[in-house]
Amino acid sequence: MKSRKYLKFGMLAIILIFVVSYILYEKGVFGPQKVVGAQVAVGTLKPTVFGIGTVNAKMNFNVGPTQSGKILKLYVDQGDYVKAGQIIGEMDPGDLEQNIASAHAALVNSQYSAETAKAQIQAAESVNELAQVTAARHAKLFESGAISRESLESKEKDAQVAQASLDSAISTYQAAQSRVVQAVADHQKMIEQKKDLLLISPVDGVVVSRQTEKGSTVIAGQTVFNIIDPKTLWVQTRIDQSRFSGIEIGQTAEIRLRSHKEALQGEVARLQVQGDTVTEERFVDVKLNSASAKILLGDSADVTIQLPVAENALYVPAAAVKTIDGADCVWVVKNEKVYSRKVKTGVQTVEGEVQILEGLAQEETVITYSKAQLVEGTKVRLVPAL
Template sequence: MLTQPIKSNQNNSVARTLKILLVDDQKSIQLKLQEILSPQVDLQVVGTADNGEIAIAQIESLQPDVVLLDIEMPTMNGIQATKIISQRFPDCRILVLSSHKNQEYVQQAIAAGADGYILKNVPAGDLVMAIHSVSKGYSHFAPKLLPKMQLTKSIQDASNLDLTKPASEKPKSIPPRRQFYWQWIWTSLGILVLVSAIAVGSKSMSQKRAESQPNIKALTAPVETQPLTVKVEASGTIEPIDTVNVSSEVAGRLAELYVDRGDQVKAGDTLARLDFSEQQAQLAQAQGRLAEAEAEYTKMLNGNRSEEINRAQAQLASAQASVNLSAKKLERNQFLAESGAIAQLDLDEIIQADQTNRANLQEAQQQLQELTQGFRPEDIQQSAARVTIARAELQEIQSQLNKTTIKAPFDGIVTQKHANIGAIITPTMAAASDSASATPSSIVELASGLEVLVNVPEANIGRIKTGQPVDIIADAYSDRTFKGTVRTIEPEAVSEDDVTSFRVRVRLNQAESLLRSGMNVDAIFIGEPIPKALLVPTVAVTNRQEQMGVLVPDAKGEAKFQPVTVGVTQDGKTQIVDGLKPEQRVFIDFPGGKAPETLSKPF
C-alpha cells in the first residue's frame, strides 16, 4: 500500500507544473495516488485510465509529462502499453508502479521503454522524487530492485558511455532516454571524477602527489567465503488444486440450499436438497408390494394349517352328502317320468342339480388333496422371485430418494453458486463435472484445497525440482511468509510477452484458511546450500571482449583484468566458481575514476 502524502514544497511554486496521468485498473490505487500527489503544487493529475488502450488515448489528448503505469491490467497490460507509448510519445516519461519485484517484470518493463520502476509500497516522498527524477530524463528504480537486475548485451551496447573522450568528440544529440539506469550511474561517476579533480587542483603539490596514489582498500572489496543458499524468485497466483461442479443425479426442484460462496465444507456435508415428495409416495407403494410378496412366500414355506385341512374335509363330506341325496332323487324321479307322473322339464332340473353337486364334490376332493400335499417347488420358487423383484424395486426408489440430498464429495470451499431455491435441476452423466462445463444440473462449484501456480523463467527452471522448499509471500500478507513445497513441474513451456517460462505447482504446507484463490504471491524457491561459496560484489564483475572477469590489483596497485567463471547472482553479490581465491581483493571502483577502454560496464 502507498503511504500518506508528504507536505509539498511551497517555495517551489515558480517551477513548471508537471502533468501526471494515472493508469491502474484498481480505483482504490488511483484515489490513493491522487491523495498523495494533490498537495504537490508542482504536480497535477490531469487524468486516469484503467487499461493501456484508454491510457494511450488519454496521452494523445491530455499530453501528460509523466505516466504512472501499472503492469497487470485488462485489455492491454502495462508492458504492451509502454512499448507503444515510448514509440508514439517520446517526450512522455513512463514510471512503472507495480507490486511485482521479480527480475523478469523489471527487465520486460525496461526493454519496453520504461524510464523507471518502483513498487506500490514506496513511501510518498520517494514517489514524488521518482516522478521528478524521470521528468528530468533520469532513470529511477527502487533500491531493492537493483540487485535483481541483469543487463542484456544488446542494451549494454546501446548504453555505453565513454567518459575518456573530449567533449568535442561526444555526440551532440542527447542519447535515447530508454536506456538502463547504468548510464545515469556512469554519468554521475564522471561528474564525481570532475569534481574531485577540481578539489585536488586547489591543494598543494605535495598533497596532489600524496593523493595521486590510489587508495587500494577504499577502491576494492575482499573475496569473501560465505555459506550461500541459492534462491530463485518468481511470481505466481493462488489457485484451487481441483475444482468441480457438484450436481444432482436425479431431476427435481431445488427445495433447500444450505451453503453459500466462501463456505468451507467437509466430505459428506449436506449442500442442498431437492423436493422428494414424489419419491416418498413411490417408496410407500414399493414397501406395500414387498410386504405382500414376503407374506405369500412365507405361507408357501410354512405349508397349510390344520384348521384349513379340517375345513376342506368338512366341505368334502358336505359335497358327498349332497351328491348321494341328489342321486337318489334323480333315480326316483326318472321312474316317475317314465310312467308319466312328472313332466320332462322337472326331470331336467333334477338332473342339473345332481351334476352340480357332483362338480362341487370333485372340487372339494381336489382342494383337500392340495392342502394335504402342500405347495409345489416351482410355485415356491416363483414366490421367492416375486419377493426379490419387490425388494429391488424398493431399493431403487430408496436410492432415488437418497439422491435428492446433495452432499460434498470432498473437503473444500464453495467458490460458485449456480442455482437458487426453486430452480429445476436436470440430471447429467455424473454428479460432479469439470468447472469449465457447468450445466443446468450444476448447483455449486467446490474447490478442493489451494496451491500456488508459479511461472518460472526458462533460465532458472534447471534449479527447480519436486519436493523443493518454497517461501511464499502474498501481497495481502506482506508481513508473513508461508511455507510450501514443489509439487509438480509441467513439462511444456509457455510463452507470454516473448518470455518463455515453465509452470510450477507448489503445495501449501499450512494457513490455507488465510489465503484465497486468485491472490498474487511472490515465490522464493530455496535451493541447495553452498557451504563455502566465493562471493564478490556484483558491481565488481566486468566484461572484456565477451570474457567475464574482475579487476584485481597487481603488485604496483594497478588494475589487472582477471577472467572468472561466475555462478549465482543474488542480493547484490555474485558467486565466483573459478578464477579467484579467498581474501583476494577486487576493484569495485576504477582507479583514477574511469574504466579502462577495453572493459564494458558491470553486469
C-alpha cells in the same frame, strides 16, 4: 614589466593546458575507458528463487446432482464452512415418492405371496406324507392278498398326485421368493435414488461458489457448489526456466500475499511437469504451512524459495555476468586491459550474488559496469562509480 607580464601569461597558459589535458584524460576521449569493477570473492551463499503466483487449493470439489432435475432447496452459500457428510442442498424428487410407495406395496405383496406359498408347502407336505403312508400300507395288504390290485393302484396314484402337488407348491414358493428378492431390489433402488437427490459435502471445507439458485433446472454432473479444503491451500508459482534448476520438493519458502502485510511460511509441495512455452516459465506449487480464513483463492503472492546453502563458493555480482553468443561470460581486467571469459554459473542470491563454478579464480577483477561497450583488449581504468 613586459617580461613579467609575459611570464604571468605563460604560467596561466601552462596551467590552463594542464587542466584541459587532465579533463580530456579523465573525462574525455583521450584517457582509458572508465569502468566499475569487483573482485571475485569466496563465501557462503544463501541462494533463493523468486516467483509470482496465485493462491489455489489442491483439494477442490465440484458438488452437483447425479441426475437431471430441479433444485428444491439450497442450505449454504459461498463463504460458509461445511462438514463432511453435511446436506447442503436437495433436488426436487418429482414423482419419486409415489414410485417408492408403489415399490414398497409391491414388496409387501410379494412377501404375502411368499408366506402363502410357504403355507401351501406345509399343507402339501401333510397330504403327501399321509398319501405315501397309505400307499405303503396298501402295498403290504396286497402282498398278503387282503386287497385287490385295483385298490392298490388307486392308492399309489393318490400318492403320486400328492407328491406332484408338493413339488408344485415348492416351485410356487421359490418363484414367490424370487419376486420378493426383485421387489426388495426395486424398493432399495428407489431409496438410493432418493439419497442421490441430496447434495452432500464430501469434505470439511469452505464453499467457494454457489453457481445456481433454488428452482433452477440442472443436468446430471452440473456443478451447484464448489468446495475447497482450506488445509490444502497452496500458491501456484511461476518460476523462470533459467532459475528452475535446484528447486526440490520440501524446500522452505516465504510467501507474501499482496492482500496481507505479514509473511507466511510454506514449502515446495509439487513441481508441475508441464510449463508455459510462451512465457518460458515452470510451475511450482508451494503449500501454505498454516491455513487461514483470511486467505482467499485468487490472491496474488510473491514467493521466495530457499535453495541449499553453498559453502566456500566463488561468487561475483550478478551485474558482472553477461550473455555473449548464448554463453555466460564476464569481462576480466588484466594489466589494465579487459578480456572476455566464459564462465559456468551456479546459484544466485536475492542480494545479486552469482556463484561461479568454472572460469574464474579468487581475487580476479571483473567489470560490473561500463558506460561504453567493451571490446577485447580495451585499456580501462577502474573507478569506484560512474
